[in-house]
Amino acid sequence: xxxxxxxxxxxxxxxxxxxxxHLFGARRSRKVLDVRKADYFxxxxxxxxxxxxxxxxxxxxxxxYQLDVEIDDCIVCDLCAKACPVDCITIESVKATGVxxxxxxxxxxxxxxxxxxxxxxxxxxxxxxxxxxxxxxxxMTDQYDRSMTNLAQLTYAFAEMTPEEVEEKKREWTQFQAxxxxxxxx
Amino acid sequence: MVFxxxxxxxxxALFGFIALFTxxxxxxxxxxxxxxxxxxGPMETGKYGTLQTFADILKLIQKxxxxxxxxxxxxxxxxxxxxxxxxxxxxxxxxxxxxxxxAALHLGLFYAxxxxxxxxxxxxxxxxxxxxxxxxxxxxxxVAQIVSYEIPAGxxxxxxxxxxxxxxxxxxxxxxxxxxxDTLLFLGLWDVSDIGGILAWNVFQAPHxxxxxxxxFIASLAECNRAPFDIPEAESELVGGxxxxxxxxxxAFVFLAEYAMMFLVAMIGVVVxxxxxxxxxxxxxxxxxxxxxxxxxxxxxxxLSKTLLIVGIQVWIRWTLPRLRADQLMALCWKVLTxxxxxxxxxxxxxxxxxxxx
Numbered sequence: 001x002x003x004x005x006x007x008x009x010x011x012x013x014x015x016x017x018x019x020x021x022h023l024f025g026a027r028r029s030r031k032v033l034d035v036r037k038a039d040y041f042x043x044x045x046x047x048x049x050x051x052x053x054x055x056x057x058x059x060x061x062x063x064x065y066q067l068d069v070e071i072d073d074c075i076v077c078d079l080c081a082k083a084c085p086v087d088c089i090t091i092e093s094v095k096a097t098g099v100x101x102x103x104x105x106x107x108x109x110x111x112x113x114x115x116x117x118x119x120x121x122x123x124x125x126x127x128x129x130x131x132x133x134x135x136x137x138x139x140m141t142d143q144y145d146r147s148m149t150n151l152a153q154l155t156y157a158f159a160e161m162t163p164e165e166v167e168e169k170k171r172e173w174t175q176f177q178a179x180x181x182x183x184x185x186x
Numbered sequence: 187m188v189f190x191x192x193x194x195x196x197x198x199a200l201f202g203f204i205a206l207f208t209x210x211x212x213x214x215x216x217x218x219x220x221x222x223x224x225x226x227g228p229m230e231t232g233k234y235g236t237l238q239t240f241a242d243i244l245k246l247i248q249k250x251x252x253x254x255x256x257x258x259x260x261x262x263x264x265x266x267x268x269x270x271x272x273x274x275x276x277x278x279x280x281x282x283x284x285x286x287x288x289a290a291l292h293l294g295l296f297y298a299x300x301x302x303x304x305x306x307x308x309x310x311x312x313x314x315x316x317x318x319x320x321x322x323x324x325x326x327x328x329v330a331q332i333v334s335y336e337i338p339a340g341x342x343x344x345x346x347x348x349x350x351x352x353x354x355x356x357x358x359x360x361x362x363x364x365x366x367x368d369t370l371l372f373l374g375l376w377d378v379s380d381i382g383g384i385l386a387w388n389v390f391q392a393p394h395x396x397x398x399x400x401x402x403f404i405a406s407l408a409e410c411n412r413a414p415f416d417i418p419e420a421e422s423e424l425v426g427g428x429x430x431x432x433x434x435x436x437x438a439f440v441f442l443a444e445y446a447m448m449f450l451v452a453m454i455g456v457v458v459x460x461x462x463x464x465x466x467x468x469x470x471x472x473x474x475x476x477x478x479x480x481x482x483x484x485x486x487x488x489x490l491s492k493t494l495l496i497v498g499i500q501v502w503i504r505w506t507l508p509r510l511r512a513d514q515l516m517a518l519c520w521k522v523l524t525x526x527x528x529x530x531x532x533x534x535x536x537x538x539x540x541x542x543x544x
Contacts, residue, residue, distance in 0.1 A: 026221035
C-alpha cells in the first residue's frame, strides 16, 4: 500500500513538473501557424490559441470554403443543384428564344438564370457541385468568415436579373412558342 | 454599543475580502488552467479578461431564484447559507498580524476545525433538499470524503499542537518567530529564538512536522472538494454534484464557500506549520532582517503571500492530477494518511518529551 502511495507521489511530482513547464512556457505563443511549414510539428511549446478575429491562421489560396458563382459563365444546366446532397442550391431558368451568348470556355448559353440561390447555412462544403459543373463557373473560394445577423442573409443570390426582366423574358418565350404553334398549324 | 459596531465592521470587511479573493482566485484559476493547457484563458472581458469574474458575478446576481418543484424548499434554500456561514465563521479565529485577529480564542484551532465540519451538514442539506439523484450522490460522496479526511487532517494538526503546546492560533504563530518567550530549536538542535525567520517555523523546528504538513495539505484538498479529490462534483459523471440544481445567487454562495474554504485551509496550514505572520527572513548577525520585517503591515503581507502561494499550489495540483476513484480515495485516507498522521503524533510526543524537554 505504501509502495503504491509512494509511486503515486513520484508520478504526481513528474506530472506537476510537466504542468509547471507548460505554465512558464505560456509566456510565448507558437510562432509557426502554417501547417505547410516543415517545422510545424516540431514546435510544441507555447500558447496554441489563435485569437480568431484579430489574427487568422494562414490558409492556402486554393482553399475550399464558401461557394461563388460566376453567373456570366453559367449555362443554367441545373447539374449542381442535382448533385447537391443537401439541396442548398435553387435554380430557376427561363428559356431564351435563341442563343444568348457564349461562356468564357465557349459553351453556348440558351437559358436565362432567373434565380440562382445558394443557402450557405445548409451547405456542407462537399464540393460536389464544383465537380459536376461543365463550365467551371461554380467554385469554392478561400472565404470562410462571413457572419450574418439574419439567417436569410446566408442565402446568397447570384442571379443578376430583376423581376421585370424575368417577366419580360418569360413573355418573350411564350410569344415565341405561340408564334411557332401558329406557324405549325398554318 | 461601539463594541458591536466593530464586530459588524470586522465581519463586513472579512466578507468583502473573501468576495474579492474569490473573484481574483477564479480569474487566476482560469488563467493558470489556460496556461497549463497551452491556452490563453479569458481574454475578451477587459484587458486580458481581468473583468471576466466581475461580469460573471453580475450575471449570477441578476438571475432568478429557481427552486425545483420536487425539492425540499426549506433545506434547499438554507443549504447555501449553511455552507457559506460554516466557512465564514472559520475566519473568525485566523490571526493576520501580531495582535490582529477577529477573535483571539484560546481554543482557536479546535474551534476552526470544528466549525469547518458543519460544512458537511450544509452539503448534505443541499444534496438531499435538491431531490435529484446527482445531487444526492454528490453530497453523499462529499460527506463520506470530508468526514474521512478530517481524521488525518485533525491528527496532523494535533501533532503540531503537541509541539506548540497551545490551541491559541495567535500563540502558535508567536512561537514560530522572534516574538517568542520560549526557546525555539531548529531541528531540535540549534537555538534560533533570536534568529527567527524560516528556521523557526514549526516544520523546521521539528522535521517530522513536514510530513504532518504534507498530510494536512492533502487532507485539506479533500476537505474543500478540490481535484484530485473532487468526486463530489465530478462533472463527467454527476453533472455538478450537490450544486446541480442551484443557480443564481445561491450558486454564487456555494462557489464563494468553496474558494473561501480553499483560502481558510491554506491559512490554517500556514499558521500552524509555516509560521503564520512570521517573516521567512532570519536575523543574520547585525543584519536584523527578521526584526525589520516584523510588524503589522509586514504580518498581513506575509500571511497573505504565504496563503496565496499555497492556494496557487492547490490550483496547480487541480490542473495536473486526475480525479481519484472513490475506493482509491478511501484507501489513501485510511491506509496511508491516517497511519502516517498517527506516526507523526507519536513522534511529536517523543519530540516534546525528549528533544524539547517537557
